Amino acid sequence: MGSCWSSRVKAESPLHHGAASSSCRKDGNNSGDLSSRVSWVPQTPRTEGEILQSSNLKSFSFNVLTVATRNFRPDSVLGEGGFGCVFKGWIDEQTFVAAKPGTGLVIAVKRLNTEGIQGHKEWLAEINYLGQLYHPNLVRLIGYCLEDEHRLLVYEFMPRGSLENHLFRRSSYHHPLPWKIRLRVALGSAKGLAFLHSDRAKVIYRDFKTSNILLDSNYDAKLSDFGLAKDGPAAGKSHVSTRVMGTYGYAAPEYMATGHLTARSDVYSFGVVLLEMICGKRVMDKNRPSGEQNLIEWAKPFLASKRKIFHIMDARIQGQYSLAGALKAASIAIKCLSPEPKARPLMHDVVTALEQLNESEERFGATAGQPNLGRDSSAASKYRRRSANDIYIGKSLASYPRPVHAPVVHAPVVHA
Numbered sequence: 001m002g003s004c005w006s007s008r009v010k011a012e013s014p015l016h017h018g019a020a021s022s023s024c025r026k027d028g029n030n031s032g033d034l035s036s037r038v039s040w041v042p043q044t045p046r047t048e049g050e051i052l053q054s055s056n057l058k059s060f061s062f063n064v065l066t067v068a069t070r071n072f073r074p075d076s077v078l079g080e081g082g083f084g085c086v087f088k089g090w091i092d093e094q095t096f097v098a099a100k101p102g103t104g105l106v107i108a109v110k111r112l113n114t115e116g117i118q119g120h121k122e123w124l125a126e127i128n129y130l131g132q133l134y135h136p137n138l139v140r141l142i143g144y145c146l147e148d149e150h151r152l153l154v155y156e157f158m159p160r161g162s163l164e165n166h167l168f169r170r171s172s173y174h175h176p177l178p179w180k181i182r183l184r185v186a187l188g189s190a191k192g193l194a195f196l197h198s199d200r201a202k203v204i205y206r207d208f209k210t211s212n213i214l215l216d217s218n219y220d221a222k223l224s225d226f227g228l229a230k231d232g233p234a235a236g237k238s239h240v241s242t243r244v245m246g247t248y249g250y251a252a253p254e255y256m257a258t259g260h261l262t263a264r265s266d267v268y269s270f271g272v273v274l275l276e277m278i279c280g281k282r283v284m285d286k287n288r289p290s291g292e293q294n295l296i297e298w299a300k301p302f303l304a305s306k307r308k309i310f311h312i313m314d315a316r317i318q319g320q321y322s323l324a325g326a327l328k329a330a331s332i333a334i335k336c337l338s339p340e341p342k343a344r345p346l347m348h349d350v351v352t353a354l355e356q357l358n359e360s361e362e363r364f365g366a367t368a369g370q371p372n373l374g375r376d377s378s379a380a381s382k383y384r385r386r387s388a389n390d391i392y393i394g395k396s397l398a399s400y401p402r403p404v405h406a407p408v409v410h411a412p413v414v415h416a
């Protein structure tokens with residue numbers, strides 16, 4: 001049987017940095033309810049039994065998922081994060097038994113590394129939130145498996161994989177994502193966050209980054225990976241006090257410094273991802289020349305300038321955007337990246353700004369490039385996808401050099 005080994009573990013404790021360490025060894029579309037709804041979101045901690053009972057999720061046996069993924073075949077690995085590997089599989093839509101490959105419902109099965117005991121908490125957090133939150137921009141969780149030491153999660157399959165792969169992976173299957181698609185992904189993921197922050201959900205996502213944004217066949221964005229999500233502050237409180245967790249580069253500076261978590265921390269992370277989409281560059285990259293390794297520090301002086309903005313725009317999408325559109329996208333990113341949390345916009349306002357930007361660039365971009373929508377997604381799935389660049393804030397911290405500008409994290413670090 002296949003197994004996926006990772007030296008990283010997601011858990012509640014201080015932040016994690018990028019630079020993944022794990023590897024999957026050889027042996028080893030449903031767009032959600034259009035009417036966003038939340039049945040009930042707990043503001044008080046619940047027991048594992050309560051969480052599992054109250055969710056509308058299917059409980060799978062380990063055997064069914066083993067057959068559905070053809071024994072967790074290495075060539076069906078869709079991606080890898082801090083939790084473990086994600087495998088493609090097939091089940092019968094009515095009976096939920098394993099189906100022959102290519103028939104029935106396509107699923108993505110996330111399998112917790114069994115050596116990572118801390119992962120149980122994140123596994124339960126995903127069930128707690130995704131078992132109750134429904135929105136077109138959140139991935140749908142179909143079920144879970146809890147059997148002996150096995151912890152798995154079963155999601156709808158997202159045929160286009162992660163935004164990370166589309167933005168940063170260089171392969172014949174990953175063409176540069178066109179500007180219009182980037183804006184659509186920005187809008188979709190902003191709507192997902194805005195929903196989480198709304199009074200209906202009151203959730204802080206805490207791990208917004210390109211590898212956690214998945215794309216369906218139309219390149220509509222859905223947030224996945226709720227392992228670090230937290231209930232927002234209780235009434236009358238300004239923040240939630242937590243151990244610092246997340247991913248270096250994406251975590252807001254005040255959260256890194258104090259552990260005080262607010263929805264504005266997610267807004268900062270959104271600004272980071274928007275900047276990555278504008279520039280086509282990772283927020284942290286030790287392979288870039290010194291002075292350019294930290295995207296935010298490098299790009300900031302160019303972002304608000306009509307003359308200089310072209311220097312930082314992704315060269316692969318030249319000609320697809322208007323100057324006004326590029327400047328508008330940059331101005332949204334600058335506001336989200338404001339060091340002062342209160343100066344950052346609410347996600348609701350970001351959605352409004354991105355809707356306007358999508359419309360204006362739609363009018364401009366009659367000649368903008370189109371993605372190869374006919375591309376064979378099964379061919380794309382031949383590629384293993386993992387967030388090899390993330391440096392988790394957590395126990396793997398010592399293994400990796402700290403990014404140039406990353407604040408020192410004093411608390412014990414874990415990661416997601």
Ligand SMILES: Nc1ncnc2c1ncn2[C@@H]1O[C@H](COP(=O)(O)OP(=O)(O)O)[C@@H](O)[C@H]1O
Pocket residue numbers: 078079080081082083084085086108110139155156157158159161162211212214224225227385386387416
């Ligand atoms: N539902 C899905 N459909 C397709 N690919 C997926 C799906 N869920 C995850 N993946 C792939 O697996 C990677 C890791 O998934 P993620 O949920 O972020 O795991 P982790 O909790 O370990 O970080 C993603 O970046 C993506 O490439």
Ligand SMILES: [Mg+2]
Pocket residue numbers: 081082211212225416
């Ligand atoms: Mg992830």
